[in-house]
Amino acid sequence: MYKRVRLKDTVEVPPRELADVDEGLVKRLLQEKLEGRMDEEVGSVVSVVDVHDVGEGAVLPNRPGVYYEAEFDAVTFDPQMQEVVDGTVVEVVDFGAFVGIGPVDGLLHVSQISDEYLAFDGENQMLASRDTNRTLAVEDAVRARIVTKSIDERNPRDSKIGLTAKQPGLGKHGWLREDREQRAAEAGAEVD
Numbered sequence: 001m002y003k004r005v006r007l008k009d010t011v012e013v014p015p016r017e018l019a020d021v022d023e024g025l026v027k028r029l030l031q032e033k034l035e036g037r038m039d040e041e042v043g044s045v046v047s048v049v050d051v052h053d054v055g056e057g058a059v060l061p062n063r064p065g066v067y068y069e070a071e072f073d074a075v076t077f078d079p080q081m082q083e084v085v086d087g088t089v090v091e092v093v094d095f096g097a098f099v100g101i102g103p104v105d106g107l108l109h110v111s112q113i114s115d116e117y118l119a120f121d122g123e124n125q126m127l128a129s130r131d132t133n134r135t136l137a138v139e140d141a142v143r144a145r146i147v148t149k150s151i152d153e154r155n156p157r158d159s160k161i162g163l164t165a166k167q168p169g170l171g172k173h174g175w176l177r178e179d180r181e182q183r184a185a186e187a188g189a190e191v192d
Contacts, residue, residue: 001077001078001079001080001083002046002075002076002077002102003042003043003075003076003077003078004049004073004074004075004076005042005073005074005076006052006071006072006073007042007071007072007073007074008069008070008071008072009030009033009034009069009070009072010067010068010069010070011026011029011030011033011067011068011070012029012063012065012066012067013025013026013029013057013065013066013067013068014064014065015064015065018066021054021057021066021068022054023051023054026051026054026068026070026072027048027050027051027072030048030051030070030072031047031048034048034074035047035048036103038104038151038152038159039076039151040151042074042076042078043076043077043078043079043151044076044077044078044102044103044104045074045075045076046074046075046076046077046102046103047074047075048072048073048074049072049073049074049075050072050073051070051071051072052070052071052072052073053070053071054068054069054070055068055069055070056068077102077103077104079101079102079104079106079146079149079161080146081146081147081148081149082145082146082147083145083146084143084144084145084170085101085102085106085143085144085145085146085163086101086141086142086143086173087099087100087101087102087106087141087142087144088100088139088140088141088142089108089136089137089138089139089140089142090105090138091105091125091138092120092125092126092127092136092137092138093120094110094120094122095109095110096108096109096110096111096112096113096127097110097113097127097136097142099142099144099163101144101161101163104159104161105161106144106146106161106162106163107160107161107162107163108142108144108163108164108165109162109163110127112147112162112163112164112165112166113127113136113165113166113171114129114134114165114166114171115166116129116131116132116134117129117130117131118136124137125137125138126138134172134175136172140172140173140174141172141173141174142165142171142172142173143165143169143170143171143173143176144163144164144165144170144171145163145164145165145167145170146161146162146163147162147163147164148160148161148162149161149162
């Protein structure tokens, strides 16, 4: 889930930029420091958007820069347990598919995609069912639910988000559309 949050952090202004300390400089330094980082409390910082207050600078012994505490707004992405998310398949491997959900990827394990057996087709980068001829490939749109979440603040790339698409209303968007059309045909109604 995307959120706009008010945060506080400290940035180091290098000596060569001390003459131009203003909210614009502090915002740029905060963006360089925080954007793309993961935090257990707020999630992934997508963007620093507004700086509201820059405190007095502090000098630390044996450090060349001046440290400023700033209060600012940031847009964050914090995936919540059981949240239903839409994403795009970014990679298919023999054990499942990695789905881009916002600025992070979640793993949709092959056992969590369908009740059918899905075989890995490495040449075409897809998982395919022999029974229904359904496939899941790179760039397919998927709706899934977050079932596990392990955030690694020190190394965000090692964070893990587990997904499932086995419940009704979840799965590849094309499959969901086919299921709706089939239910409508069975009910004798027209699909919009």
